[in-house]
Amino acid sequence: MKFAKTLAALALGAMAGIALAVPAMSQDGKLIVIITPSHDNPFFAAEAEGARSKAEELGYSTQVYSHDDDANKQNQLIDSAIAAGAAAIILDNAGADASVAAVQKAKDAGIPSFLIDREINATGVAVAQIVSNNYQGATLGAEAFVEAMGEAGNYVELTGRESDTNAGIRSSGYHDVIDQYPDLVMVAQQSANWSQTEAFTKMESILQANPDIKGVIAGNDTMAMGALAALEAAGRSDVIVVGFDGSNDVRDAIISGKVTATVLQPAYRQAQWAVELADKYLKEGSTGMDEKISMDCVLIDASNAEQLETFALAE
Amino acid sequence: MSTVSATLKTAPAGNASALLLVLKLRTFIALIAVTLFFALMAPNFVSVANAVIISKHVAINAILAIGMTYVILTGGIDLSVGSIVGLTGMVAGGLLVHGIPLPMLGVIVYPNVIEVVLISLLVGTAIGAINGLLVTKLGVAPFIATLGTLYVARGAALLLSGGATFSNLVGRPELENQGFPVIGSGTVLGVPVSVIILIIMALVAAYVAQRTPFGRKVYAVGGNERAAALSGVRVDRVKIAVYMISGFCAAVVGLIVSSQLVASHPASGNTFELNAIAAAVLGGTSLSGGRGLIGGTIIGAFVIGVLSDGLVMMGVSEFWQMVIKGLVIIAAVVLDQLQRRLAANTRQG
Numbered sequence: 086m087k088f089a090k091t092l093a094a095l096a097l098g099a100m101a102g103i104a105l106a107v108p109a110m111s112q113d114g115k116l117i118v119i120i121t122p123s124h125d126n127p128f129f130a131a132e133a134e135g136a137r138s139k140a141e142e143l144g145y146s147t148q149v150y151s152h153d154d155d156a157n158k159q160n161q162l163i164d165s166a167i168a169a170g171a172a173a174i175i176l177d178n179a180g181a182d183a184s185v186a187a188v189q190k191a192k193d194a195g196i197p198s199f200l201i202d203r204e205i206n207a208t209g210v211a212v213a214q215i216v217s218n219n220y221q222g223a224t225l226g227a228e229a230f231v232e233a234m235g236e237a238g239n240y241v242e243l244t245g246r247e248s249d250t251n252a253g254i255r256s257s258g259y260h261d262v263i264d265q266y267p268d269l270v271m272v273a274q275q276s277a278n279w280s281q282t283e284a285f286t287k288m289e290s291i292l293q294a295n296p297d298i299k300g301v302i303a304g305n306d307t308m309a310m311g312a313l314a315a316l317e318a319a320g321r322s323d324v325i326v327v328g329f330d331g332s333n334d335v336r337d338a339i340i341s342g343k344v345t346a347t348v349l350q351p352a353y354r355q356a357q358w359a360v361e362l363a364d365k366y367l368k369e370g371s372t373g374m375d376e377k378i379s380m381d382c383v384l385i386d387a388s389n390a391e392q393l394e395t396f397a398l399a400e
Numbered sequence: 401m402s403t404v405s406a407t408l409k410t411a412p413a414g415n416a417s418a419l420l421l422v423l424k425l426r427t428f429i430a431l432i433a434v435t436l437f438f439a440l441m442a443p444n445f446v447s448v449a450n451a452v453i454i455s456k457h458v459a460i461n462a463i464l465a466i467g468m469t470y471v472i473l474t475g476g477i478d479l480s481v482g483s484i485v486g487l488t489g490m491v492a493g494g495l496l497v498h499g500i501p502l503p504m505l506g507v508i509v510y511p512n513v514i515e516v517v518l519i520s521l522l523v524g525t526a527i528g529a530i531n532g533l534l535v536t537k538l539g540v541a542p543f544i545a546t547l548g549t550l551y552v553a554r555g556a557a558l559l560l561s562g563g564a565t566f567s568n569l570v571g572r573p574e575l576e577n578q579g580f581p582v583i584g585s586g587t588v589l590g591v592p593v594s595v596i597i598l599i600i601m602a603l604v605a606a607y608v609a610q611r612t613p614f615g616r617k618v619y620a621v622g623g624n625e626r627a628a629a630l631s632g633v634r635v636d637r638v639k640i641a642v643y644m645i646s647g648f649c650a651a652v653v654g655l656i657v658s659s660q661l662v663a664s665h666p667a668s669g670n671t672f673e674l675n676a677i678a679a680a681v682l683g684g685t686s687l688s689g690g691r692g693l694i695g696g697t698i699i700g701a702f703v704i705g706v707l708s709d710g711l712v713m714m715g716v717s718e719f720w721q722m723v724i725k726g727l728v729i730i731a732a733v734v735l736d737q738l739q740r741r742l743a744a745n746t747r748q749g
Binding site: 123124127275293294295310314 | 665
């Protein structure tokens with residue numbers, strides 16, 4: 086971290102902001118606009134980077150934006166994309182219902198949208214919706230959790246933001262597996278809103294109420310890391326932790342034996358695939374595939390953690 | 401409220417003063433009430449270990465609320481503290497992981513943990529000074545000035561890492577920058593370091609507010625700014641100082657939070673300012689300035705902390721936790737209004 090550099094960057098940032106607002110048309114006018122949730126979650130940063138690099142490799146110019154899970158901001162960004170004359174939009178949307186109108190607006194303006202990571206509650210509006218199979222991923226994580234627990238013992242579940250569809254899908258995937266084992270008892274279930282800080286404080290309180298726990302299963306990796314920090318502060322290295330996403334932090338914790346497993350959503354590859362489909366659609370008028378495409382998740386444990394880097398598994 | 405004041409007016413003087421006493425001690429009574437409630441309802445709530453954990457959680461909000469109380473006492477508000485928490489945490493994390501590169505010398509300087517702490521505190525205090533200058537010299541309303549720095553500091557925190565987390569802040573032996581996790585997870589005789597920091601800061605803050613000329617000036621500025629200025633108080637200096645105190649407090653919290661997680665996340669501290677304001681108001685600080693006590697704020701922070709930890713231990717859903725917290729804050733303000741009316745009536749009677 087360089088203070089001088091940061092100061093300069095802050096000043097430049099203001100100028101860059103102005104520069105970005107001007108449509109960056111490439112010579113053939115083909116622009117791909119990439120819109121994801123905030124990049125402060127490395128998962129979305131990997132998604133944006135995957136889409137950007139593939140688009141530039143295929144000769145498109147790009148604009149990368151973040152809607153910060155605000156449907157209103159997303160709506161404005163789509164307006165800007167329409168105004169900029171985008172050829173296609175790659176979107177990780179800000180809400181299954183709240184995003185339908187915005188995607189429809191792009192379609193009406195003749196701009197095809199390619200959705201990644203999250204679905205919208207409408208078909209025929211976006212050209213493609215590539216979604217990780219969160220349910221399948223959750224059952225993988227739950228199976229690894231059950232095995233590490235030895236099919237018995239008290240455990241805690243930390244769930245994601247309760248208004249987020251994926252939080253519910255993952256939780257039900259976990260329970261469809263774990264609830265088959267009557268000796269596995271959930272003693273506490275709390276939402277930590279995907280947040281590391283919240284997972285830390287809540288885990289500390291839960292540990293007080295229930296010192297006799299054997300495992301923690303978290304709806305994403307940042308919450309798993311928060312829970313791990315609380316367990317370590319309490320000297321509880323015996324507790325089994327399982328996460329979801331496949332972040333580099335959890336990968337390192339798996340390698341050092343602190344976390345049992347996580348589930349990788351191939352965010353980087355998924356975003357690249359969306360751009361490939363967009364390219365095909367723009368050239369041939371069709372992606373040649375159904376609108377809804379499901380990508381399977383992969384279990385990451387001690388056996389393959391070394392191959393994981395920024396949400397992509399080396400082959 | 402008209403029916404309430406009507407009842408109050410007809411109430412006998414003896415009952416009124418007893419009621420007034422209860423209202424004055426309302427935050428303390430609320431703290432005892434919620435503690436008793438959870439002692440009965442939540443498993444393992446009554447234990448030394450849990451008291452330690454709750455104090456640790458309260459420390460984060462209470463330290464912010466100390467600075468916030470000073471600002472509110474002058475009639476201001478500081479919305480930027482949550483973002484300063486995020487930014488100072490990122491500054492500390494960045495210094496530990498990447499050091500300070502000096503390209504002209506071709507070396508990277510890695511400050512030790514003490515230096516990292518000092519630089520982070522300086523950054524927080526400097527942002528507080530900017531807030532103070534905006535409010536005094538440029539005449540920007542505190543709400544707007546600190547709303548501006550809220551965005552700037554959060555954006556700067558994200559820029560420092562491009563949005564990524566600085567993780568594994570344990571330092572490296574060859575760089576002699578180990579020891580950072582002590583702030584968040586260290587203990588002295590079983591008491592967490594963060595709680596010791598809270599105790600020291602609360603005692604100093606209470607002493608300064610009640611027993612020093614500076615403290616009296618803070619109350620004077622909030623009570624009647626014009627009168628304070630006419631009696632020779634340098635209002636601008638006092639105001640700049642309180643925003644610097646608030647920035648400093650936020651930097652302390654930034655260090656504690658990133659040390660606890662052994663990682664600094666740029667979104668850390670989001671909406672912390674609201675909890676700090678809630679603690680101050682709950683503790684009887686008047687948002688119009690000039691009235692409030694550091695001790696009240698600390699008790700207010702404990703009410704919020706006991707409430708959120710207790711509800712988690714009972715397994716109450718996140719949605720209900722938010723509703724209950726909101727209702728408690730509203731109740732506190734309603735009781736505050738009630739106390740003031742009653743006090744006014746008693747004086748008249």
